[in-house]
Amino acid sequence: MDIITLTTDFGFSEGYVGAMKGRILEILKKHNKDAKIIDISHEVRQFNIYHGAYVLLTSIPYFPPSVHIAVIDPTVGSERNSIVVETKNGHYLVGPDNGLFTYVVERLGIKRIIKIDESKYNPSSTFHGRDIYAVVGAEILINNDYEGEKLKSIVTLDNEKKRVIHIDRFGNIITNIKSSEIKFKYYEDVLIKIKTKNGDKIIKCKFVKSYFEGGDNFICLINSEGFLEISKFMDNASKLLGVDYLDEVEIINIL
Amino acid sequence: MDIITLTTDFGFSEGYVGAMKGRILEILKKHNKDAKIIDISHEVRQFNIYHGAYVLLTSIPYFPPSVHIAVIDPTVGSERNSIVVETKNGHYLVGPDNGLFTYVVERLGIKRIIKIDESKYNPSSTFHGRDIYAVVGAEILINNDYEGEKLKSIVTLDNEKKRVIHIDRFGNIITNIKSSEIKFKYYEDVLIKIKTKNGDKIIKCKFVKSYFEGGDNFICLINSEGFLEISKFMDNASKLLGVDYLDEVEIINIL
Amino acid sequence: MDIITLTTDFGFSEGYVGAMKGRILEILKKHNKDAKIIDISHEVRQFNIYHGAYVLLTSIPYFPPSVHIAVIDPTVGSERNSIVVETKNGHYLVGPDNGLFTYVVERLGIKRIIKIDESKYNPSSTFHGRDIYAVVGAEILINNDYEGEKLKSIVTLDNEKKRVIHIDRFGNIITNIKSSEIKFKYYEDVLIKIKTKNGDKIIKCKFVKSYFEGGDNFICLINSEGFLEISKFMDNASKLLGVDYLDEVEIINIL
Numbered sequence: 001m002d003i004i005t006l007t008t009d010f011g012f013s014e015g016y017v018g019a020m021k022g023r024i025l026e027i028l029k030k031h032n033k034d035a036k037i038i039d040i041s042h043e044v045r046q047f048n049i050y051h052g053a054y055v056l057l058t059s060i061p062y063f064p065p066s067v068h069i070a071v072i073d074p075t076v077g078s079e080r081n082s083i084v085v086e087t088k089n090g091h092y093l094v095g096p097d098n099g100l101f102t103y104v105v106e107r108l109g110i111k112r113i114i115k116i117d118e119s120k121y122n123p124s125s126t127f128h129g130r131d132i133y134a135v136v137g138a139e140i141l142i143n144n145d146y147e148g149e150k151l152k153s154i155v156t157l158d159n160e161k162k163r164v165i166h167i168d169r170f171g172n173i174i175t176n177i178k179s180s181e182i183k184f185k186y187y188e189d190v191l192i193k194i195k196t197k198n199g200d201k202i203i204k205c206k207f208v209k210s211y212f213e214g215g216d217n218f219i220c221l222i223n224s225e226g227f228l229e230i231s232k233f234m235d236n237a238s239k240l241l242g243v244d245y246l247d248e249v250e251i252i253n254i255l
Numbered sequence: 256m257d258i259i260t261l262t263t264d265f266g267f268s269e270g271y272v273g274a275m276k277g278r279i280l281e282i283l284k285k286h287n288k289d290a291k292i293i294d295i296s297h298e299v300r301q302f303n304i305y306h307g308a309y310v311l312l313t314s315i316p317y318f319p320p321s322v323h324i325a326v327i328d329p330t331v332g333s334e335r336n337s338i339v340v341e342t343k344n345g346h347y348l349v350g351p352d353n354g355l356f357t358y359v360v361e362r363l364g365i366k367r368i369i370k371i372d373e374s375k376y377n378p379s380s381t382f383h384g385r386d387i388y389a390v391v392g393a394e395i396l397i398n399n400d401y402e403g404e405k406l407k408s409i410v411t412l413d414n415e416k417k418r419v420i421h422i423d424r425f426g427n428i429i430t431n432i433k434s435s436e437i438k439f440k441y442y443e444d445v446l447i448k449i450k451t452k453n454g455d456k457i458i459k460c461k462f463v464k465s466y467f468e469g470g471d472n473f474i475c476l477i478n479s480e481g482f483l484e485i486s487k488f489m490d491n492a493s494k495l496l497g498v499d500y501l502d503e504v505e506i507i508n509i510l
Numbered sequence: 511m512d513i514i515t516l517t518t519d520f521g522f523s524e525g526y527v528g529a530m531k532g533r534i535l536e537i538l539k540k541h542n543k544d545a546k547i548i549d550i551s552h553e554v555r556q557f558n559i560y561h562g563a564y565v566l567l568t569s570i571p572y573f574p575p576s577v578h579i580a581v582i583d584p585t586v587g588s589e590r591n592s593i594v595v596e597t598k599n600g601h602y603l604v605g606p607d608n609g610l611f612t613y614v615v616e617r618l619g620i621k622r623i624i625k626i627d628e629s630k631y632n633p634s635s636t637f638h639g640r641d642i643y644a645v646v647g648a649e650i651l652i653n654n655d656y657e658g659e660k661l662k663s664i665v666t667l668d669n670e671k672k673r674v675i676h677i678d679r680f681g682n683i684i685t686n687i688k689s690s691e692i693k694f695k696y697y698e699d700v701l702i703k704i705k706t707k708n709g710d711k712i713i714k715c716k717f718v719k720s721y722f723e724g725g726d727n728f729i730c731l732i733n734s735e736g737f738l739e740i741s742k743f744m745d746n747a748s749k750l751l752g753v754d755y756l757d758e759v760e761i762i763n764i765l
Contacts, residue, residue: 003280005273011553011679012267012522013561018515018550018569025513025548029574037548038280038292040273043266046680047744051268059273062385064284074744077720125719127734130572169266170301209380210332224382234302234329258535260528267522293535293547295528298521306523314528317640319539424521425556464635465587479637489557489584 002035002141003066007055008129009044010071016127017042020069020134027138035141040068047074049099050245053157054166054174056093057103058225065090069137070100071129082116082132083154084146092140094133099157106159113151164194164247165227171236175249177228182251189255190220192230194241195248201241202252205230257290257396258321262310263384264299265326271382272297275324275389282393290396295323302329304354305500308412309421309429311348312358313480320345324392325355326384337371337387338409339401347395349388354412361414368406419449419502420482426491430504432483437506444510445475447485449496450503456496457507460485512545512651513576517565518639519554520581526637527552530579530644537648545651550578557584559609560755563667564676564684566603567613568735575600579647580610581639592626592642593664594656602650604643609667616669623661674704674757675737681746685759687738692761699765700730702740704751705758711751712762715740 004024010016021037028035040059044052052072060068073096081097088109093101094116116136123131140146159165159176166174173194184190184207194201205218213219214233223229231237238244259279265271276292283290295314299307307327315323328351336352343364348356349371371391378386395401414420414431421429428449439445439462449456460473468474469488478484486492493499514534520526531547538545550569554562562582570578583606591607598619603611604626626646633641650656669675669686676684683704694700694717704711715728723729724743733739741747748754 007273012549012551013553013555013565013679014551015565015568018517018548018565019572021548021550022569022572022574025546025576026572026574036280036292037546038273038276039267039294039549040276041267041269043268045268055268055270055273058270059277062274062277062281064277064281066280075720075722078722124734126721126731130734169268210330211381212330212333221381224379224385262528291535291547293528293531294522294549295531296522296524298523300523310523310525310528313525314532317529317532317536319532319536321535424523465585466636467585467588476636479634479640 002033003038003063004035004137004141005038005040005060005063005066005068006042007040007044007052007068007070008042008072009046009048009052010042010129012042016129019127019130023130023134024138027135028141031142033142044072048072048245050157050165052100053103056101057107060091060104061107063091067092067094067137067140069129069133070095071133072100073098073128076128077125081151082118082128083151084114084116084136084140084148085154086111092146094137094140096128097155099155101154102157102159105154110154113154114146114148115151117148162249164243164245164249167238167243167245171238173230173238173241173243174223175228175230177249177251179222179226179228182222182228184254190251191253191255192220193250193252194243196242197244198242201243203230203241204255257288258293258318259290259392259396260293260295260315260318260321260323261297262295262299262307262323262325263297263327264301264303264307265297265384267297271384274385278385278389279393282390283396286397288397299327302327303500305412305420307355308358311356312362315346315359316362318346322347322349322392322395324384324388325350326388327355328353328383331383332380336406337373337383338406339369339371339391339395339403340409341366347401349392349395351383352410354410356409357412357414360409365409368409369401369403370406372403417504419498419500419504422493422498422500426493427478428485428493428496428498429478430483430485432504432506434477434481434483437477437483439509445506446508446510447475448505448507449498451497452499453497456498458485458496459510512543513548513573514545514647514651515548515550515570515573515576515578516552517550517554517562517578517580518552518582519556519558519562520552520639522552526639529640533640533644534648537645538651541652543652554582557582558755560667560675562610563613566610567617570601570614571617573601577602577604577647577650579639579643580605581643582610583608583638586638587635591661592628592638593661594624594626594646594650594658595664596621602656604647604650606638607665609665611664612667612669615664620664623664624656624658625661627658672759674753674755674759677748677753677755681748682733683740683748683751683753684733685738685740687759687761689732689736689738692732692738694764700761701763701765702730703760703762704753706752707754708752711753713740713751714765
């Protein structure tokens with residue numbers, strides 16, 4: 001039971017995802033190899049590498065060792081590299097070297113990084129997902145390995161500053177503040193400052209365990225990935241507060 | 256060929272669905288077991304248990320005996336139970352006990368209900384889909400069974416009053432009036448009253464067999480599930496009429 | 511490893527896709543047959559046969575010989591035929607005979623066309639995807655063939671006039687002008703006229719290889735399918751220009 005997953009910003013309204021699946025299946029068939037193709041997400045916000053990086057972090061670690069293709073690739077056709085990253089626990093990550101794998105390799109550790117020789121695949125200049133990454137993913141499934149020029153490091157997103165790293169479809173605001181950095185206790189009230197485009201917002205939130213505990217108030221909680229998340233039950237916290245990706249976040253007080 | 260299906264309101268823009276698939280595959284792999292993971296829907300309207308219940312009704316009965324995980328769970332982390340329902344024809348339904356399975360068990364019949372002992376799974380307080388339901392689903396595939404405390408009944412949605420139980424993406428208004436309750440004949444005109452938030456709407460519709468037969472007029476028809484549906488060809492009946500979930504419906508006259 | 515793909519305008523918010531998958535799996539199980547069910551797209555714009563035809567063109571040719579079910583079917587229940595088309599390279603296409611297969615058979619060639627005898631399947635009048643096409647698709651997988659009345663031709667979309675045949679989710683405007691018809695060279699500026707509902711638009715675009723090369727200007731490029739596409743990097747060209755499906759396109763000058 002081999003597994004290959006797909007994460008893209010292509011949406012499910014186009015033929016792009018189908019073309020990638022077709023390529024993978026065509027190569028597998030030629031080599032008489034079977035594998036499961038698993039959709040992780042195709043609705044990553046267009047060109048949003050942060051969003052993609054968070055989706056990968058919140059899904060890949062739960063898989064058994066697998067091949068994961070990720071294509072959020074605003075500068076396809078430019079000089080950015082294409083890479084295969086093998087993690088310490090045996091996952092293969094395939095995609096553009098643009099920061100997309102920052103969070104997941106932070107968690108899983110890097111065993112090796114291989115630069116994909118794009119010219120080998122004779123790609124179109126606009127669709128490397130189909131012409132390179134799908135083919136590379138299938139080749140890894142067939143060979144249980146991938147060979148090529150080794151790189152020493154990958155491009156990474158700045159993950160030092162405390163800030164908003166994701167806004168989910170429910171409008172929940174996810175920060176890169178981890179549970180280990182938190183000093184307040186359950187059911188205490190906390191003041192959190194977020195620097196938005198329209199000025200600083202100071203939010204009073206109760207620190208709770210579950211979404212429904214906040215009633216009409218803003219809440220914060222440690223989400224299922226261990227990050228501090230600001231939320232409002234059955235409402236859209238991000239829209240209410242005008243908060244966006246990469247806004248800086250600061251815990252200013254425990255009340 | 257074992258089958259496990261997923262129905263959620265998580266959307267395809269997040270890592271949530273991927274995390275559930277990863278957990279399932281990781282457990283299956285550990286037990287050297289193969290199964291198909293099938294997406295039913297991940298775009299159930301957020302927190303809308305009625306919508307979820309209708310999606311399950313309109314899909315599960317067409318499957319061969321399978322495991323079906325459903326997660327529309329606004330009060331995750333509260334005291335609501337988590338359950339496994341075995342239907343009379345051998346389906347296993349896994350999810351929160353909040354009414355989600357009302358319509359599908361009405362149709363398929365209940366063989367037994369088992370309360371999931373959540374503490375066994377050491378879940379996060381916000382993501383039982385990944386931490387409990389995915390694991391329980393995989394366990395059922397492996398053991399062909401699920402053991403635990405038996406319950407006598409499940410939470411059910413009120414399905415007695417005649418009303419709107421679903422509005423589909425095309426704006427078609429689906430009621431819980433069944434074909435057996437209908438006295439009018441094809442191509443008769445019917446007056447239907449719907450109590451909306453903005454007052455009663457009296458709709459004159461022709462009773463037809465296919466959507467295209469109405470031209471510019473409202474139509475009603477027995478949909479592919481046997482329910483009375485109010486619709487307008489190539490238009491959005493629900494928006495035109497201001498009709499919402501749970502609005503009461505009454506057939507007031509056959510013209 | 512047999513493959514059956516699904517392309518619909520049903521969306522992922524309904525039970526429709528699940529019902530089709532259930533029917534397929536139920537029939538396969540009965541015949542002790544295994545196959546992969548692959549989602550190509552379920553977000554084709556509602557009733558938009560042009561959109562569906564383009565999605566099929568951009569995905570099906572990359573698959574190994576497979577069964578492909580496509581349901582964009584505004585006039586379900588009318589007199590339009592249902593068909594199975596076998597392509598020269600061994601794909602089976604299953605769906606309504608309404609033009610949906612125009613582009614893909616133009617590329618792959620037709621071996622034979624079989625009219626589906628709908629009455630054999632006792633379908634509901636509103637959901638042939640589940641009641642006919644899913645069943646026919648499964649039957650093809652089981653029998654490696656499909657028998658029935660032969661037709662001489664299928665309904666086709668007009669593909670002679672040069673025009674907009676698709677607008678993708680990024681707002682890129684895809685025309686049916688092929689790379690072989692283009693006389694300009696890379697990095698030349700081109701004037702393109704599009705007849706929109708709000709009058710003619712004359713667009714100056716640089717002819718580039720990759721999206722990112724245009725900066726703030728409109729660009730045109732040969733997309734990964736070999737069609738001329740008008741685009742703006744990180745912006746929505748179709749919205750900016752007010753361009754819609756089927757608007758006529760003319761290259762008026764090379765600057």
